[in-house]
């Protein structure tokens with residue numbers, strides 16, 4: 001055990017169930033809430049096809065059952081079909097998380113033949129103008145709609161994901177109507193969570209309380225309408241953490257069930273951890289099992305011995321695990337702090353201040369910093 005990044009194995013730690021394979025940070029779009037790290041442009045290396053296959057094999061051998069292919073835009077990898085076929089062979093349930101750009105009818109058929117189970121396409125807005133402003137591409141919206149229709153007609157169960165923020169949330173009625181028209185089986189109305197580029201743009205993205213309440217009412221009205229029509233389209237509305245008083249159990253707990261492998265093989269407990277001042281091991285330098293069970297990074301926030309007050313003595317600490325480590329760090333600069341979303345946190349005033357700011361004037365859509373390599377920050 002000479003490597004200080006590795007620690008003795010704790011045999012009470014369970015296996016990962018979920019592997020998110022971030023195949024690439026490359027993407028044709030420039031969303032100002034991109035979940036890729038701020039310094040994504042500093043990480044250009046990508047695992048080879050064989051290295052991804054070996055990583056998937058190891059994850060499956062450890063017990064992982066669900067595999068998401070994401071990015072960046074995973075369709076920019078021309079080995080995606082080969083990776084899906086291998087994942088299927090290994091027995092994973094597979095999900096493609098895509099903008100829809102890079103997809104065409106031939107690729108939809110090829111992915112189907114390779115055994116892909118499920119496709120999730122993201123939409124930026126209900127109308128082309130806002131979508132173009134958010135994605136930084138005038139043509140992307142029409143392409144996404146065409147691909148959503150093609151995915152549906154190819155027989156896939158289709159989830160549409162719409163990231164909500166203060167510049168599109170008031171248009172929720174039209175967004176849900178569009179998803180209905182496209183034949184979605186489920187719609188994730190996921191309010192933007194404030195990590196990476198979204199955190200950089202928080203003042204221009206966070207909706208006001210009144211906007212959230214109106215959107216919840218619209219969602220409830222649509223649920224009733226859909227049920228009355230016998231239309232089975234599930235609507236999942238995710239409230240932004242900043243409008244809650246208890247934190248989420250992020251990722252089900254640090255190193256509990258979920259792991260992300262970044263394009264260059266860095267293994268992370270969540271997709272935002274790369275922005276933390278920590279060192280995470282890589283495959284193939286270490287095996288996935290060694291990283292999961294023995295790395296100092298994965299063991300650092302397991303259990304509750306690391307928790308400060310008030311989490312340390314709190315009766316909810318085994319439900320939310322003290323909240324999100326990335327959010328705690330981004331807001332307080334302290335990796336171990338109680339997530340300020342919690343109203344028991346001594347830092348909860350930071351959340352209240354952000355809410356108050358969101359209830360006032362905010363930056364216009366045009367003032368947001370789009371994800372781009374030039375401004376990608378290397379810390």
Ligand code: SF4
Nearest residue numbers: 311314316317322342
């Ligand atoms: Fe969760 Fe900590 Fe808040 Fe308790 S004090 S509810 S453990 S974040």
Ligand code: FES
Nearest residue numbers: 250270324325326
């Ligand atoms: Fe990283 Fe919550 S997003 S721990």
